Amino acid sequence: MRFIRINMSSQEIRVEPVPSQYLGLGGRGLISLYINDHVPPTCDPLGPDNILLFAPGLLGGTQLVNTSRIAVGAKSPLTGTIKESNAGGTFGDAAGRLGITAIIIEGRANQDQSWLLKVDLEGEARLVQANEYKGMRTYALAEALFKSYGSHNAIMCIGPAGEQMLHAASIQSTDTKRRPCRAAGRGGLGAVMGSKGLKAIVLDSGGRATDAIADPEAFEKAAKDFARAVRNNPFSGDVMPKFGTAGLVAPVNSMGGFPSYNATKGVFEGWEKISGEHMAELMAKRGGKTGSQGCSKCAIQCSNEFVDAGGKYVTSSLEYETIWSMGGMPGIDDLDTIAKLDFLCDDLGIDTMSTGVGVAVAMDAGYKSFGDGQAAIDMVEEIAKGTELGRVLGNGPEAVGKYFNHPRVPVVKGQSISGYDPRAMQGNAVTYATSPMGADHTAGNVVAEYVTGKLDPLKTEGQVAASRRHQILMAVVDSIGLCVLASHVLSTPEGRQAFIRAINAKLGVALELTSLTELGIRILKAERAFNRKAGFTKKDDRLPRFFYEEPLPPHNTVVQISDEDMDKTFEF
Amino acid sequence: MHGALKCYWTFFRDATRLRSVGKEILMRVQIKLFSVLRDYVSDYDPQKGVTADLSAGATVSDMLSHLGIPMSKVPVVICNGRILQATDTIQPDSTLHIFQPVAGG
Numbered sequence: 001m002r003f004i005r006i007n008m009s010s011q012e013i014r015v016e017p018v019p020s021q022y023l024g025l026g027g028r029g030l031i032s033l034y035i036n037d038h039v040p041p042t043c044d045p046l047g048p049d050n051i052l053l054f055a056p057g058l059l060g061g062t063q064l065v066n067t068s069r070i071a072v073g074a075k076s077p078l079t080g081t082i083k084e085s086n087a088g089g090t091f092g093d094a095a096g097r098l099g100i101t102a103i104i105i106e107g108r109a110n111q112d113q114s115w116l117l118k119v120d121l122e123g124e125a126r127l128v129q130a131n132e133y134k135g136m137r138t139y140a141l142a143e144a145l146f147k148s149y150g151s152h153n154a155i156m157c158i159g160p161a162g163e164q165m166l167h168a169a170s171i172q173s174t175d176t177k178r179r180p181c182r183a184a185g186r187g188g189l190g191a192v193m194g195s196k197g198l199k200a201i202v203l204d205s206g207g208r209a210t211d212a213i214a215d216p217e218a219f220e221k222a223a224k225d226f227a228r229a230v231r232n233n234p235f236s237g238d239v240m241p242k243f244g245t246a247g248l249v250a251p252v253n254s255m256g257g258f259p260s261y262n263a264t265k266g267v268f269e270g271w272e273k274i275s276g277e278h279m280a281e282l283m284a285k286r287g288g289k290t291g292s293q294g295c296s297k298c299a300i301q302c303s304n305e306f307v308d309a310g311g312k313y314v315t316s317s318l319e320y321e322t323i324w325s326m327g328g329m330p331g332i333d334d335l336d337t338i339a340k341l342d343f344l345c346d347d348l349g350i351d352t353m354s355t356g357v358g359v360a361v362a363m364d365a366g367y368k369s370f371g372d373g374q375a376a377i378d379m380v381e382e383i384a385k386g387t388e389l390g391r392v393l394g395n396g397p398e399a400v401g402k403y404f405n406h407p408r409v410p411v412v413k414g415q416s417i418s419g420y421d422p423r424a425m426q427g428n429a430v431t432y433a434t435s436p437m438g439a440d441h442t443a444g445n446v447v448a449e450y451v452t453g454k455l456d457p458l459k460t461e462g463q464v465a466a467s468r469r470h471q472i473l474m475a476v477v478d479s480i481g482l483c484v485l486a487s488h489v490l491s492t493p494e495g496r497q498a499f500i501r502a503i504n505a506k507l508g509v510a511l512e513l514t515s516l517t518e519l520g521i522r523i524l525k526a527e528r529a530f531n532r533k534a535g536f537t538k539k540d541d542r543l544p545r546f547f548y549e550e551p552l553p554p555h556n557t558v559v560q561i562s563d564e565d566m567d568k569t570f571e572f
Numbered sequence: 573m574h575g576a577l578k579c580y581w582t583f584f585r586d587a588t589r590l591r592s593v594g595k596e597i598l599m600r601v602q603i604k605l606f607s608v609l610r611d612y613v614s615d616y617d618p619q620k621g622v623t624a625d626l627s628a629g630a631t632v633s634d635m636l637s638h639l640g641i642p643m644s645k646v647p648v649v650i651c652n653g654r655i656l657q658a659t660d661t662i663q664p665d666s667t668l669h670i671f672q673p674v675a676g677g
Contacts, residue, residue: 234646239607239672247674250606254669256653266653277606277618420676424653445676451648452673453657488675554653 001101001211004125006117008196009048009107011127018101024507026058028084029479029523030102031073035082036526041533045077045188046165046195048108054095054156054201055103057481061096061210062219064502065227065299066486068093070156070173071478075534076187078167078354078396079413079438082530083187084478086442087156089173090205092481093296094154097207098123109197114163116200118149121207130199135160137347137384138172138180141200146178149202155180157200159349160384162190166394167414168354169194172346175294175303181316182294185351186415186440188396205296214508222501229495230299230486240302240485241291245320246276248419251451252324256554257424259417260328262357262364263410266424266552270333274323279304279335287311300485306339315343321441324419325356330363331370337377344380350394353441355380357416358393358400365406408546413438413536420447422543422559423552425457429559430467434541434569436527442484444471448491460560468569472520479523521572528570538567597628599664603639606671612641626662633658635668646673 001023005014022030031053043049052074059067070092076083086092095103098119109115116130133141138159145155154174161169169190172180184190193199213219231237239247252258253271260268272278280290286307294303294317303317318339326332326341345352359376362368368375382390392403397416401409410417412432418441422429427446435443446466449455455462477487480503489495496513504511531540547559604621605613613622626635632649636658641647649656650669662668 234672235675238645239674243607247607248676250669251648251650251671251674254650254653254671255655272618275606277610281618441676448673448675450655451671451675453655484676 002099003102003104004100004119005104005106006125006127007107008105008109008115008198011109011115013125013127015125022101024058025479026060026101027055027069027071027086027479027481028073028475029519030055031071031084032082032523032527034102035073035075036530039075039530041075041530042535043075045075045080046191050075050192050195052105052189052192052196053102055101056092056095058479059502059506060092060481061099061207062213062223062506063297064223065230065297066295066483067481068296068298069478069481069483070095070184071481072171072184072189074189074192076189077165077191078188079415080534081413081436081438081536082527083189083437085184085186085189086478087171087173087182087184088295088483089175089182090154090296091156091173091203094203094205094207097205097210098203099207099209099211103201105193105196105198108195111197113197114199115197116202117198118202119204121204123207123209133199135163138349139347142174142178142180145200145202151178152204152206154203154205155200157349158190158193159347161348161350161394162194163199164386164391164394165191165194166350166383166391167191167399168351168358168394168396170349170351172349175316176296177316179316181346183346183351185353187437190349213506215505219502219505222498222505225498226489226495226502227299229489229492229498233489233492233495235488236300236485240300243276243280244290244302244304244317245485246279246318246323248320249275249323250277252419252447255424255450255457257421257457258324258328258419259410259421261331261370262329262360262408263417263421263552264364264550266421266554268328268331268333271328273333274327274335274338279306279318282335283307295483300483302485308336314339315346318342321419322352322356325353325416326376328419329356329360330376332373332376333371334373337373341376341380344377348380348384350383353418354396354416355393357397357410361397361400361406361409362393362404364408365404367404409544410547411439412543413540415439420445421552422547423557424555425450426460426559426561427455427457427463427466429543429547429561430464430566430569431471433543433566434467435471436524436531442474444474446470448488458555458557460565463561464565464569471524471569472517475520475523476516479519524570541566598625599628599630600625601635601662601665602667604667604669606669609641609645609647609670609672612639628664630662631658632656632660632662635662641670647671648673
């Protein structure tokens with residue numbers, strides 16, 4: 001239980017015990033409360049006053065399955081709000097095993113300097129000059145760092161986009177195959193890392209200093225029950241291992257909620273060619289992989305390795321949100337092109353979702369035609385070259401809309417929506433509009449309520465309450481370090497009970513479900529408090545006008561949640 | 573399987589199913605299966621899907637048992653962009669998409 005605090009201005013490193021007010025917190029909860037307490041809300045996100053945090057979840061480093069997420073947070077240059085974005089891979093588990101509660105990056109190095117942070121097996125942290133890695137793309141960087149420091153490490157790093165401080169830059173995280181293909185993609189946190197002069201963090205992944213568990217026996221039993229619940233769940237145990245998140249392409253199109261051609265249609269004509277089922281078939285033929293492991297401690301195996309027609313590695317892991325943003329949005333129905341775009345974004349260190357949506361906005365503005373895959377690849381390559389268009393695209397869809405003077409830009413608080421159109425899923429309209437993070441696919445996705453028939457996606461009734469429930473739940477899930485795909489078992493009694501028992505055994509407490517709800521509310525309140533101080537009001541909790549005015553085929557509906565109802569979302 | 577043989581087999585299979593339905597008025601529906609549910613129809617063709625002849629007034633439940641898809645797979649049926657309930661009546665000439673449940677990811 002310790003903070004590793006790095007001042008990039010002076011290169012001073014301090015290791016401190018966790019202050020009492022942050023004990024029992026992890027991941028998003030810790031980050032959001034810390035930022036609200038310590039970051040000046042009106043500061044320049046790319047200036048020395050912003051603080052960048054890396055925090056494993058509360059159960060990171062324990063044996064509980066699917067709890068190896070690493071949460072990253074700061075004030076976002078993309079949204080201007082508080083921001084937490086989390087990634088899979090091996091870093092969260094490595095941090096937990098080293099007994100790290102958070103790595104806190106303050107200040108800013110001289111702009112001609114680049115550094116990397118190395119934490120060894122004993123937990124000793126040191127800054128190393130990294131000028132030789134300047135400008136390097138993430139795959140080459142990861143390879144060089146594993147060569148220098150050994151394969152028993154976990155890495156988070158930025159690519160050229162982060163170094164250029166582009167507002168949609170990601171922080172890439174290495175997976176179990178040592179590829180930097182997992183991303184804390186949202187909110188431009190890569191730009192914050194770049195502004196600090198920090199190119200990479202390298203953690204030894206073999207630590208044995210996980211924070212003590214109060215009741216190890218009870219924890220072990222709860223962990224076994226939770227793992228069983230994850231494996232027995234039809235979504236996490238059946239659909240995800242075979243098709244990964246790409247398994248969502250078919251149902252979301254069938255529901256008419258797959259924003260396509262820059263969110264002008266709800267069904268993409270070529271969706272069967274980019275579906276998870278088609279990808280699995282293609283990979284079986286070509287010798288690629290589905291159902292592979294990307295993250296430490298994973299009981300689901302949702303990852304894939306996409307190979308080309310010659311069997312050569314292209315990217316990992318091709319996920320639903322990227323297939324949507326690089327497929328449906330720019331009208332590209334070719335998985336090979338989408339896979340190339342995914343790799344390119346990971347390699348440059350930029351968010352696939354913001355970038356794909358930016359390309360779609362440019363196409364909608366007439367810059368290129370929808371469906372032109374080569375044009376999309378060329379546009380993303382501009383980011384690497386640092387050209388004018390590359391910088392515009394790298395700053396996210398809102399910047400692209402302004403550049404081309406095009407009004408149809410599907411963002412909230414500057415961040416693009418995800419692959420669920422708010423006009424076809426009214427509850428996701430509420431989440432996009434009101435989330436303190438800007439539009440976000442993991443902030444409180446209501447889709448499960450529709451699929452299970454609990455809620456009609458096209459009616460207004462019940463949507464605000466559903467969004468509220470899911471936003472509270474996700475604040476908790478992101479604080480524990482739990483993967484969103486495993487979190488769906490929390491809707492079952494056995495999954496929920498095992499999860500609460502694991503937390504209680506870890507902390508030596510006797511919390512009820514309501515205590516977790518209270519934690520979620522506390523986190524959301526802190527995030528909203530920060531945003532208020534940064535100048536955000538309820539008028540910012542709105543979608544762009546076109547979502548209220550342009551009906552989306554095939555249902556031909558618009559967002560119907562009133563402003564008054566949107567404002568009730570956080571009436572806790 | 574040889575084309576003619578396959579055709580005969582499909583006819584035989586459907587005829588068997590029709591007998592099991594045991595009603596005189598039938599309606600034909602087009603069905604597309606996704607995820608592991610494809611395993612319930614032998615030689616499933618993802619492009620074409622599968623057709624089924626159901627008795628008029630058949631419900632979603634009836635259609636699922638016709639296909640042999642167990643409720644333990646928690647199948648989700650979508651028609652014209654709308655999720656159907658197990659007791660909903662299927663309309664003639666519908667195109668139905670059947671999934672396992674999904675949640676965001």
